[in-house]
Amino acid sequence: MAPLLRVSDLRAHYVGFGGTRVVKAVDGVSFSVEAGETFGLVGESGCGKTTTCHAIVRLLSPSGRIVSGRIELEGEDLVKKSQAEMRRIRGRRIATILQDPMASLDPLFSIYDQVAEPAYYHRSLRGRSLRQRVMELLAAVRIPSPERRMKDFPHQLSGGMRQRIVGAIAQAGGPRLIIADEPTTNLDVTIQLQYLNLLKDLQRATGVALIFVTHNLGIVAKMCDRVGVMYAGKIVEMQSVRGLFYRARHPYTKALLDSIPKLGVRQPLYGIPGQPPDLSALPAGCAFHPRCQRATDRCRVEEPRQHSPNGDGHVRCWLPIEEAAARG
Ligand code: SF4
Numbered sequence: 001m002a003p004l005l006r007v008s009d010l011r012a013h014y015v016g017f018g019g020t021r022v023v024k025a026v027d028g029v030s031f032s033v034e035a036g037e038t039f040g041l042v043g044e045s046g047c048g049k050t051t052t053c054h055a056i057v058r059l060l061s062p063s064g065r066i067v068s069g070r071i072e073l074e075g076e077d078l079v080k081k082s083q084a085e086m087r088r089i090r091g092r093r094i095a096t097i098l099q100d101p102m103a104s105l106d107p108l109f110s111i112y113d114q115v116a117e118p119a120y121y122h123r124s125l126r127g128r129s130l131r132q133r134v135m136e137l138l139a140a141v142r143i144p145s146p147e148r149r150m151k152d153f154p155h156q157l158s159g160g161m162r163q164r165i166v167g168a169i170a171q172a173g174g175p176r177l178i179i180a181d182e183p184t185t186n187l188d189v190t191i192q193l194q195y196l197n198l199l200k201d202l203q204r205a206t207g208v209a210l211i212f213v214t215h216n217l218g219i220v221a222k223m224c225d226r227v228g229v230m231y232a233g234k235i236v237e238m239q240s241v242r243g244l245f246y247r248a249r250h251p252y253t254k255a256l257l258d259s260i261p262k263l264g265v266r267q268p269l270y271g272i273p274g275q276p277p278d279l280s281a282l283p284a285g286c287a288f289h290p291r292c293q294r295a296t297d298r299c300r301v302e303e304p305r306q307h308s309p310n311g312d313g314h315v316r317c318w319l320p321i322e323e324a325a326a327r328g
Pocket residue numbers: 250251252286287288289292293294295296299304316317318319320
C-alpha cells in the first residue's frame with residue numbers, strides 16, 4: 001500500500017540578490033510517512049527542516065521555490081496543485097502546528113472563531129453542531145471550562161494554553177497528517193511534557209500521522225517511530241528511533257548524540273566543532289567534512305551517495321560508523 005505521504009528528491013531553494021545567490025535549503029530530500037506514524041526530522045538550526053515542511057504545504061516565502069521533486073499525499077502530487085487547490089488541502093488533509101502560538105493565532109479573533117473556522121470550511125459544520133465541535137476540540141486539548149474559554153482572546157491565555165488551542169485548530173478540519181514544527185520550543189519544560197503527552201493522546205484517538213520537527217533528541221526518543229537526520233539540506237541518515245540511538249551510523253548523528261549531557265558524568269560538555277555550512281556556498285564533497293573527525297581525501301571531493309546497510313534505513317557517508325568499526 002502507498003504511504004500517506006511520499007516526498008521524493010525534493011529540492012527547494014531561495015533565490016536572492018537578483019538571482020546571484022541561491023540558498024539550497026532543501027537539496028534532494030526523500031522520505032515517506034505512513035498513516036498513524038510519527039516521523040521525526042532532526043538537525044541543527046538552518047539545516048532545512050522547516051523549509052521541507054513549508055514546501056510540503058506549499059507555503060514557502062516569496063523568494064523560495066520548489067525546484068524539483070514530488071510531494072505525494074495519498075498518491076496526489078502537491079507540487080502540481082494550484083494555490084486554490086492547496087487551500088482546500090491545508091487544514092482538511094494536512095495541518096500545521098508552528099513554534100510560536102502567537103504567530104499562529106490572530107489576536108483580533110476569539111478562540112471560538114479561530115477553532116471553528118477549519119470545521120466551518122472543511123467539514124461544513126454550522127450552528128449548534130459547530131459550537132458542539134469547538135467545545136469537543138477544546139476539551140480534547142484539555143482547556144478547562146471550554147464553554148467559557150472559547151469567548152476569550154489569545155492574550156487572555158497562558159503560553160501553554162495558546163499552544164493547545166493551536167493543536168485544537170490543527171485537529172478541527174480532521175486532517176490525516178499534522179506537521180508539528182518545533183511546537184514545544186516556547187514552552188517551559190513541565191508544560192512541554194504535558195503538551196507532548198497531549199499530542200500522543202490525540203494521535204491515539206484520531207490515528208493522525210505526525211511529522212515532528214525538532215532539534216531535541218530527547219523529544220525524538222519520546223515521540224517518533226522513525227527519524228531522518230538533516231544536515232545542509234539533505235537527510236544524511238534515516239532509521240527507526242531505536243536504531244538511531246543504539247547504532248547511529250553517520251558521524252553527524254553520532255556527534256549529535258554525544259552532545260547530549262549525561263546525568264552523573266562529570267566531564268566537559270561535548271560540542272560539534274565548527275559551524276553549519278553556508279547553504280549558498282557548500283563545501284565540495286561531503287558537506288559535513290570540515291567538521292568530521294573521520295573525513296578522508298575522498299570525503300573532500302566526492303559527495304557521498306545514499307545507501308542502505310542491512311536494508312534498514314539509509315545513510316549518506318563514505319565511512320559509516322558500523323563499517324568503520326568492523327574494519328578497525
Ligand atoms: Fe565524515 Fe566522510 Fe562520512 Fe562525510 S562522508 S560524514 S566527511 S566520513
